[in-house]
Amino acid sequence: MDIPVEGRPPTRVTLGVGALLVGFAVGASLLAVAMGLNWALSGNDFLGTFTLALVYGLPIGILTGLPLGAVLNVALRRVPNQWQHVLAFFGVFTAAGFAGIALVSISGTAQNLPIALAIGVAAAAGRLSVWKMARTE
Secondary structure, three states: OOOOOOOOOOOOEEOOHHHHHHHHHHHHHHHHHHHHHHHHHOOOOHHHHHHHHHHHHHHHHHHHHHHHHHHHHHHOOOOOOHHHHHHHHHHHHHHHHHHHHHHHOOOOHHHHHHHHHHHHHHHHHHHHHOHHHOEEO
16 A cells, blocks of 8 residues: 555545456456356367357446446545455455346356356456556545
């Protein structure tokens, strides 16, 4: 954490639009890799599944994940500890992913938990990837 010139610890963490886009790209890519690896372990083609995950996942992520990340970014501005930001991204995106998948899934809810956790990990990694882009005031 950067300490301002005045010697006070920072009280505000802000991320710009560029950081939001970088974090989204990292999270979406990581999630597509996770989906590709999951299917590859089942004997399917990794590259094909990775590509499908990106093609179908990006529009969904743009409509859901990008706005959720932007709102969460604004909500966390007064939290100076960036580790709490990463944890919040994990928790909120895991819960939102679980709820969203449960709404559209015909399978049992217990089967949705690993996918929701993958979404949460990808979102947390996306937030962690823009740590150095954060401005502290």
